[in-house]
Amino acid sequence: MQTNLTRKQQEVLDFLISNKDTFPHPPTLDELCLAMGLKSRGSLHKHIQGLINAGFVEAPNRKQRGVRLIEQTAADYTESPELPSKDQGTPFIGSIAAGSPIEAIPNISYMKIPDEIKTDxxxxxxxxxxxxxxxxxxxxxxxxxxEQQSHARNGQVVVALVDKTEATLKYIEQYPHETVLIPANKNMQAMHFAPTQVEIQGVLVGQMRSYK
Amino acid sequence: MQTNLTRKQQEVLDFLISNKDTFPHPPTLDELCLAMGLKSRGSLHKHIQGLINAGFVEAPNRKQRGVRLIEQTAADYTESPELPSKDQGTPFIGSIAAGSPIEAIPNISYMKIPDEIKTDxxxxxxxxxxxxxxxxxxxxxxxxxxEQQSHARNGQVVVALVDKTEATLKYIEQYPHETVLIPANKNMQAMHFAPTQVEIQGVLVGQMRSYK
DNA sequence: AAATAATTGTTCTCTCTTTGTTCTTGGTTT
DNA sequence: AAACCAAGAACAAAGAGAGAACAATTATTT
Structure with a gap:
């Protein structure tokens, strides 16, 4: 058993360890793909195979039992403080109104939100x-x-920064010659820009509202 | 006795544990099918058989009918949830569709939600x-x-239980002679009831959505 | 009380989906 | 060039559901 993990194998192992409590059952390959943003089971399988050989993961003899860490591996990472793990929540950084820059609030506050409406x-x-x-x-x-990222697929809702000044939340459609930002409001018009004018600052993954 | 349950077996076990107090008698296979949304006894029987082999459920004898948990299994799960009483979040208890009872999920899960979308x-x-x-x-x-409460002001959105059977989320208007439940959907009609027919189970204080 | 009907646990077969596995192809990094 | 990685097709076995049939038991009717 040699601990010569590749970068991706290490990444998978880290993910398994840090999320081992968040799965109700040991995750299947498909679930792991989803969670880690992969599209092919086959690719993941090779990494898992590496982890099995290295002795970190149980070998599932053709059974459908999900990816399970070897007990020792799991135990090693439970009691270790594993850094202060200072998860203070998700930062609330300001407000966004179509056509203005994001208005940052003076001091960032943090909200504890459930995993269901955020990503890893x-x-x-x-x-x-x-x-x-x-x-x-x-x-x-x-x-x-x-979710903070700088790219998006057509049809996603993104925070887009136009001309480095105006930020909006809109549907995005990107074509070679132009980028279109489409509001979800029948009374408003789509806006067309040169691709270079539009900078993606993140994609929508969740929403909350208070009725108090 | 090894805990190598399949997902469905685990689901059945969870259901048995969390509902063990709600059945007057140990449930029959048919009752369990109904409660868990299955249509075939035969399918369920296979899962129960697995739980018997794993030592979680008593093997049926000719006399006592119904599915009974092994005492130890039942005991393990009775005292644990109550004691710590540490804040494990807000309980997610099921789904609500206009016109049906609230559909409880097998085992309650808890979500950590920010104070902004709940109350004290x-x-x-x-x-x-x-x-x-x-x-x-x-x-x-x-x-x-x-928010769990049994009364509401006119114009609030409430979880209303009608005739002790149908649960809905609606605007409520209460008058001495009648109670009106109003959907927030132009295509749907308000419904009128005698005040005694409608029981309030809580008022809307927050909302969340995932776009994943 | 005896006869009949309904319920219950059990077993089987058939079908469909999910999951782990293997391979091939092509791209990226070192 | 070599190692690493992603994507996808294809496949076998496991997992899961539906339904039929049957014997034993319980409930109901006669």
Whole structure:
């Protein structure tokens, strides 16, 4: 048993360890793919195979029992403080209104939000000002959870920074010659830009509202 | 006795444990099928058989009928949940679809939600099935946070139990002679009831949605 | 009380989906 | 070039569900 893990194998192992409590059952390959953003079981399987050989993961003899850490591996990482693990929550960094820059609030606060409305990647929270997304149920005053990333697929809802000045939350459609930002509001118009004008700052992954 | 249960076996076991107090008699296979949404005794029987082999469920003898947990299994799960009473979050207890009873999920899970979308009083979480509240931005699949209380002011959104059987999330208007439940959906009709028919189970205080 | 009907646990077969596995292809990094 | 990695096709076995049939037991009717 040699501990010569490749970068990806290490990444998978880290993920398994840090999330071992969040899965109700040992995760299947498909579930792991989903959780880690992979699209192919086959690819993941090779990494798991490496972890099995290295002695970190149980060998599932063709049984459908999910990916299980060897007990020792799991135990090693339970009691170790594993850094202060200072998970203070998800940062609430300001408000966004169509057509203005993101208005940062003076001092960032943190909210504890459930995993169901965020992702495992870095996220932040914005408060919505305006009606530009009411057709998909995002109202004035709602909070949205944004996964921080700089790319998106067509049809996703993104925080887009236009001309480095105006930030909006819109559907995005990217073509070679132009980028279109589409509000979810029948009364508003789609806007067309040169691709270089639009910078993606994150994609929508969750939303919250208070009725108090 | 090794704990190599399949997912379904685990699900059945969880259901048995969390509902062991709600059955007057040990449930028969048919009753369990009904409660868990299965249609075939034969399928369930296989899972029960697995639980018997694993030592969680008593083997049936000719006399005593119904599915009974091994005493030890039952005991293990009775005293644990209550004691710590540490804040494990807000309970997610099931789904609500206009016109059906609240569908409880097998085992209650807990979500950590921010104070902003709940209150200081006891709250619980339901998942919405259906379109009856889309006009106020509550969509199919959304979670709602409900503050547990049995009264409400006119115009509030409440979880209402009608005739002790049907649960819905609606605006409420209470008058001496009648109670009106109003959906937030232009295409749906308000419903009128005698005040005694309608029982309030909580009022809406928050909402969440995932876009993953 | 005897006869009949309904319920219950059990076993079987058939079908469909899910899951682990293997391979091939092509891309990226070192 | 070599190692690493992603994607996807294809496959066998496991897992899971539906339903039929049957014997034993319990409930109901006659």
């Amino acid at each position: 990647n870095p996220c932040y929270i914005l408060q919505i000002k305006g009606e530009s997304m009411i057709d998909i149920g995002i109202f004035d005053g709602d909070w949205v959870i944004i | 009083n006891p709250c619980y979480i339901l998942q919405i099935k259906g379109e009856s509240m889309i006009d106020i931005g509550i969509f199919d699949g959304d979670w709602v946070i409900i």
